[in-house]
Amino acid sequence: MKKKPLSFQVPIMNDHQLLRKVASDVTSEISKLSKYLEAIVELDETILQAECDCCGLKEECTKEYISRIRNSYSGRWVCGLCSEAVKERLNHDPVAIEEAMITHRKFLRDFNTNIRVNPKLSLTLAMKNLAKRSGEKRRN
Template sequence: MDIESVRCACCGLKEDCTQEYIDNVKGSFGGKWLCGLCSEAVRDGLSKDRSSQDGIEEAIKAHMEFCRIPLSSPAVRVADGMKEMLRRRSGDKMRPATPSEAHPV
């Protein structure tokens, strides 16, 4: 069982995974490898917008744009991603704070 390093196409997080797992994730996301947090965010976005013909590609594109928003550190980016995912899952319809409002540089 060989372990390989792979980098998330969205947030850039690097993980060590088996080739079988990497292939499975890439198969689910149009050939792109996404870390666990980003894959959950994409699935969450996909479950909200079922009307889109391009579904998975649009959800990945939207999440990649979110990940490009500059924050003070990768840890803050992960924390903001978790917060946003929890907010969505809780059904909170309030306007989410933009990362620049939440964490002024």
């Protein structure tokens, strides 16, 4: 059995029609590519660098995420670790969120200036405070 060769019917176009079709295809492709480029440019604009108000950590985040965090923390941006610390503080002590953030900032400042610089002295002072507090409890 002899195979019949595949045949396609190609519409016969004159040069002018062919040029019009090519121009139309190119315009369509450029339109698709420009939409992708607009999306990429839009994405680049929405990523910003945010700095934690408590510890100073810098992170690249989307505009939406930054504004969501700022709405939750009275207009300030806090990193994930500090937000967990502030939440923990709020769970133990029902205070205003600003007060919890101030307390956390003070804790970080004290940690960086005392404990990080001289951990042995800090441990000694913590033990002294613990002994002092338990002595006060016994007296009461």
